[in-house]
Amino acid sequence: MEEKLNIIITELGNLNKGQYELLSRADKIENGQLELMGRSEKLEKGVTELMGRTYNVEKGVTVLMVSTENLQKGQDKIIDRTESLEKGVTELIGRTDNLEKGQEVLICRTENLEKGQDILSSGQNEIKELIKHTTTFMTENFTYFRKDMKALALEVNSDVELLFKEMGDVKRKVNKLEQK
Numbered sequence: 001m002e003e004k005l006n007i008i009i010t011e012l013g014n015l016n017k018g019q020y021e022l023l024s025r026a027d028k029i030e031n032g033q034l035e036l037m038g039r040s041e042k043l044e045k046g047v048t049e050l051m052g053r054t055y056n057v058e059k060g061v062t063v064l065m066v067s068t069e070n071l072q073k074g075q076d077k078i079i080d081r082t083e084s085l086e087k088g089v090t091e092l093i094g095r096t097d098n099l100e101k102g103q104e105v106l107i108c109r110t111e112n113l114e115k116g117q118d119i120l121s122s123g124q125n126e127i128k129e130l131i132k133h134t135t136t137f138m139t140e141n142f143t144y145f146r147k148d149m150k151a152l153a154l155e156v157n158s159d160v161e162l163l164f165k166e167m168g169d170v171k172r173k174v175n176k177l178e179q180k
Contacts, residue, residue: 004113011106018099025092032085036078043074 050067 001116008106008109008113015099015102015106022092022095022099029085029088029092036081036085039078043071043078046071046074 050071
């Protein structure tokens, strides 16, 4: 039973480690979201700058085309990163579900352990009561044995005394007969 308790304690420790890892990963996701927001702001600034360049015909349509292509590539990268972030969130949700299932199993095992302890406690109480009953019964039996032995000893002593008395009478009679 102590081994099971040690296993449960170890599993609880592992559960705590998992929770800390989960919190750390959530922090990383939050940092990534903040970074994504910062990049979005930079993207907005770039769009504003692009608009300014559009109005600036002196730079030319060629520069505008190259900038637009770069913007599209950046947007594609942002879309890819957003999709990766969504996949990460989905995986995090799955892992959280697994953690909750593990906690439910641990709670069930703990409840079973508590039930076992209750059964053990009631069994110990039954054994205690049985020992008390047996001790009482044995004490009563020994009391009866002593009384019976005492009565038997008195009877034997009475019989022995009677026998000695009768032998004394017989011996006196024999002595009288021998004297005659």
